[in-house]
Amino acid sequence: MSINRRKFDALVIGAGGGGLRAGLHLAREGVHTAVVSKVFPTRSHTVAAQGGINAALANMVPDNWHWHMFDTVKGSDYLGDQDAIEYMCKVAPKIVYELEHFGVPFSRTEKGKIYQRPFGGQSQNFGGDQAARTCAAADRTGHAMLHSLYQQNIAANTHFFDEYFAIDLLRDDDGHVTGALVIEIETGEPLVIEAKATLLATGGCGQMYKTNTNAHVNTGDGMAMALRAGIPLQDMEFFQFHPTGIAGRGLLLTEGCRGEGGYLVNKDGERFMERYAPNAKDLASRDVVSRAIYTEVKEGRGCGPDGDHVHLKLSHLGADVIMKRLPGIRDTCMTFLHKDPITDLIPIYPTAHYVMGGIPTNRAGEVVSVGKRKGTEAVVPGLYAAGECACVSVHGANRLGGNSLLDIVVFGRAAAENMIEYVRANPAHRDLPEKSLEQVEGRLARWEQTGEGPSVLDLRNELKTAMETYCGVYRDQETLATGIEKVAEIVERIKDVRLKDQSKVYNTSRIEALELENLADIAMATVTSAHARQESRGAHSRVDFPERDDANWMQHTLYLREGRKLAYKPVRTQPLTVESFPPKKRTY
């Protein structure tokens, strides 16, 4: 079969905030740039980010980038790389002003400055008073950013491949990435896009969990592409969960509902948090509440016909309080559950939200693989990553609110900056790596086999349930070991899946099959990494190893797909210009 080929200087895969920020910088510098997106760009998951973007502008109270850096290092539970964090916090104000110039309508103070709101984890003076560091465009910051960046890209002549799905990277024998094979979803036709520099900006992978807050597009495609190209994933055991998601649907109910006096009950109507956290009760920290919910369900005190959730009770607050203070929560419950919290109990289960891990990069956005000597890194020439799919690592073991929108823009831009240099230094396209292309074509052709087999939907549900049960909020050696077995078994069974629908035009079942393969690879990376890390740090919380262990575990996990091997590399504790923040016990 002869496949159409297109050549660009730069290829960006993913059109959320990170990909679009990169695409804009590239296109404005005259680099011939293609952006590939599986959905229309303004339907990327960045659109859902409501919170805002952190920058030490000091518009409300005193602030500076060094305090922002301290908060981020502390928030990361000392797993974040301090050189990258210093870079991000320092450049943040400039990044926000740039966004303003691109047309993001940030909310204003009375004096006309950018309004900044306080958020958890923000401090003045290295752990002192509350800071106010988050810039927001009302409650639509991500939406505003995405739309502004998209319009700017159109003006800059970025070439968009809308509704194209990236299958795999093309990598030659010297290890250079030379582009990717993609398919046009509308026609089912494959297309080779050759590029001198390729950026992965494909976002997160929350869909590997049954209960999650992510849009359905978040299937970790870029991460899985990196794995299959022989590149490791870093720190995948660190996944942020919120205790109060709507069971079965994943939608987040904000902590405000417990702050206002709502509490959790099991099937016997018992207010069970009193047993787990006698003082803080329902206001205990996220991981404590999440684990308590898991335990109630596991020990048979869950609610509903399958006993698979607990209930949130709000009715005792009365109609007035609920309608005045929690109108959004009520709205969500009425729309998606047809239940009114004024009279009804709300089914709750912890919901997966954000992955701190991802494709390892340095602060220049270059993808770094495992080096030849133990603990060293080696740049993958021609490949870059930015945003939730990447792990720079600025979030370490836990991300602070307002730092994810910052991360995607800062490192989307940084990656583009370095791609521009790379493209100028390497003006010729490398030869198309035929061997690599054959492998990728083989992966596509596999889905043309017909016959009987398990369905994509069933296996996807099994995978998501296995990850939730064995690699969710409750983690110990035995649970995680079972998780590895379960996921490995699902990976095997995916090989037997056959597609009934062999049509070409908008064959969404083929896309879903490819996404399932991606999710399974990433799930394996996650559960294997979590099993190996015998400590509790940030979002990775082990009941059998409840303490952080800096002597043995202040290092990044690297998971390789081949042989499911793990390697480790040290945390970069040395910032660029300031002194290192040594690990301390994390208290708030």
Added chain:
Amino acid sequence: MDAERARLTWACRRGMLELDLLLEGFMERGYDALPEAQRPAFERLLETGDQQLLGLLLGHEEPDEKEFIPVIAAIRAST
């Protein structure tokens, strides 16, 4: 699945989980019952930006097209 329906199903993949649940649920359970005459309005509704679309579907915003009203009601009813 016919191509037209498949195209619309893909257009229902959005950037927010709320919209995925509302729209994909509608394609599974409500779309077939939507009168032929209202289908163009559904397609136009899908052209709306995600945040605004969510506002419309949750009833926080008034649609500027009168034809959207029964379509929005049908989407909510199938959720």
